[in-house]
Amino acid sequence: MLNEAGPYRFGTQIVSRDVALALKTIGYEEPTRIQSDCIGPLLAGNDVVGQAHTGTGKTAAFGIPLVEQADPSQVFIQGLILVPTRELAMQVRDELVRLAQFRRLGVVACYGGQPISKQIAALKRRTHIVVGTPGRVLDHLGKGTLRLETVRTVVLDEADEMLDVGFLPDIERILSRTPRNRQTALFCATMPSLIRRIVGRHMRSPVWIRIGSEIETSPDVRQVYIEVLEQDRVRAFVRLLKTQVSGGKVLMFRRTKAGVDNLAQALQRQGIAAAGIHGGLVQSERNAAMRSFHAGELKVLVATNLAARGLDIPQVSHVVNYDMPQNLEEYVHRIGRTARMGRDGTAITFVTEWDFPMLDLLQDSLAGELKQETLPL
Structure with missing residues (x-):
């Protein structure tokens, strides 16, 4: 358990006691660079474009603010995270469950290769955050088993990979079903022109955060x-x-x-x-x-x-x-x-x-x- 009376901090950022306890339980002691740079702007309500390579801790960079801002007492979908693959959907879902373990938030992953009936049943339960691949999210929207009118934050994770495999039309269709005043965060490793198209069309004066260069490799x-x-x-x-x-x-x-x-x-x-x-x-x-x-x-x-x-x-x-x-x-x-x-x-x-x-x-x-x-x- 936490010994201090508060305020609770993760690096320089003040977080709630529930999130601080989750971070301690997980074993996160100090934020990575992408976390240090992103958590504050996201908690302040800004749109964010984060450019960083795999393994830098970006899931927690958007996951911590998402968990902090979601209201457990309001049982509707407040956050949507789009990812390119089934494996990443499961990984992000699991990380958010760990971050939200003391917040009573429901997190559901929607992806292909799994019977959609299981996901429909999960969505009918206490759901606050959905993680999904674009194709399966559109399937749910078409069936009416997922509604996005209440979404407050959308995260496009590994956006460059989603664009590489042709998900741009799907992403734009999904975004059109969310409120115009939502918060949007986009994370990528590279910056192709289509990324800038999404930023220009669907984001509002985002904070740009870049960790390292596109050719930077780990010294380890x-x-x-x-x-x-x-x-x-x-x-x-x-x-x-x-x-x-x-x-x-x-x-x-x-x-x-x-x-x-x-x-x-x-x-x-x-x-x-x-x-x-x-x-x-x-x-x-x-x-x-x-x-x-x-x-x-x-x-x-x-x-x-x-x-x-x-x-x-x-x-x-x-x-x-x-x-x-x-x-x-x-x-x-x-x-x-x-x-x-x-x-x-x-x-x-x-x-x-x-x-x-x-x-x-x-x-x-x-x-x-x-x-x-x-x-x-």
């Missing part, structure tokens, strides 16, 4: 590349696994769903506990893979960029770019899955004969952080 990530023939990448990884990767977990990236499946099967044939995750799998398959990876039953998780976006796996020791990232931002996002919350990590990029132009771009941009290594004998 050891970045290396290994030149390898395209057809030798599986053999090269198996060798790395035997010589360099001991007790940690490995997240490998491929560009396509078929590539994920093929690589996971190739690793399994080598006796490696591996599984793949991508948007083409049914929800039960994705959940089973994640449970096994969390439990340590799997050594390697192979994923597409989008599937990995919502994964909450703090113990990833190695990220392996089996396929070369297609741009600098993608590289930074991928390697940001390791060395999270103060841990060290290693990012290994395989460079085939086709990848040298992209390698040159990465080396020019990363100022010597990406170093060559040879495959262990």
